Amino acid sequence: MKGIEDLRKIAVLGAGTMGHGIAQVLVQAGFEVVLYDLEERLCEEGKRRIEVMLEKGKTLGKVSEEDMRSALSRISTTASLDEACLGAGAVIEAAPERMEIKKEIFGRVEELVDRDCLLATNTSSLSVSEIAKDLVAPERFVGLHYFNPPPLMKLLEIVRGERSSPRILDLAREFALRQGKEPILVRDSPGFASSRLGLALGLEAVRMVEEGVASPSDIDKAMKLGYRHPMGPLELTDLVGLDVRLSIARYLSAELDEARFAPPRLLEDLVAKGRLGRKVGRGFYEWKDGRPVEGSGGLP
Ligand SMILES: NC(=O)c1ccc[n+]([C@@H]2O[C@H](COP(=O)([O-])OP(=O)(O)OC[C@H]3O[C@@H](n4cnc5c(N)ncnc54)[C@H](O)[C@@H]3O)[C@@H](O)[C@H]2O)c1
Structure with a gap:
């Protein structure tokens, strides 16, 4: 060896x-x-x-x-x-x-x-x-x-x-x-440590937007200011790509726990509309020059 x-x-x-x-x-x-x-x-x-x-x-x-x-x-x-x-x-x-x-x-x-x-x-x-x-x-x-x-x-x-x-x-x-x-x-376990935990938080944040609990920018602010996360879960979802997160959610839902990782309807809808996040300029936020546009991130 x-x-x-x-x-x-x-x-x-x-x-x-x-x-x-x-x-x-x-x-x-x-x-x-x-x-x-x-x-x-x-x-x-x-x-x-x-x-x-x-x-x-x-x-x-x-x-x-x-x-x-x-x-x-x-x-x-x-x-x-x-x-x-x-x-x-x-x-x-x-x-x-x-x-x-x-x-x-x-x-x-x-x-x-x-x-x-x-x-x-x-x-x-x-x-x-x-x-x-x-x-x-x-x-x-x-x-x-x-x-x-x-x-x-x-x-x-x-x-x-x-x-x-x-x-x-x-x-x-x-x-x-x-x-x-x-x-x-x-x-070796689906989603390893990082993707599994990151996705759990991301999917819950999408469900909260879906239920009208708060706007994407306010949910992100809660995690940034309340928990010192450098970036909120919805901004991160935009950065990773909504389509990428959707496919990981489908995979973990099939491999680990169907209900826990089931993709929220809102995520499916946004992907179907082509709102894939930063790479296309629009997801939960509007994006310009690689950054969320000030004032975007309201309820979709
Ligand atoms: N992009 C990310 O954020 C990220 C993060 C962590 C891990 N990964 C993983 O890293 C791997 C690569 O992802 P990526 O984003 O760099 O993809 P990519 O599409 O940017 O690059 C893949 C490269 O592999 C080449 N390729 C195709 N067939 C090949 C072969 N038979 N042998 C060697 N090279 C071949 C392609 O020509 C391409 O240049 C994937 O397994 C992905 O899941 C990606």
């Missing part, structure tokens, strides 16, 4: 929203990263997004010129899975949230890496045990659930699959700490 010192080269599979962010975290923490996607164009786009983020950090005085250059020197890209996996100490998958895609990826990866390579998925909802089910060595498989955007979010949920070994969990924890993250350990 590898120790943390053996985790020098990390393969990140998928260069989209999460993959490029995870790659940035890793290179800034001193790891060598190979960023893989289906086409070189997608890999390059991921790398370009990292450059933009680091440039921004430099402008804000948060990243020095030297750190930026050294971080960028540690990242390479490839559209060849063989090349990405060659000699990797760990593989982190950030491909689309579909079970068959993840299973197919790890089936191929297992043939390309050493037996003691750490294998991790960044799934936000799928069963980690199920993804690892057909692997030859499922004991080295864990969930590493990063939050968006990975360079800014401290939390890292380490998800323990049914067959993840204690040693791989220790290694994953050390790996997380080396990335400057705050790891928590969660058993």
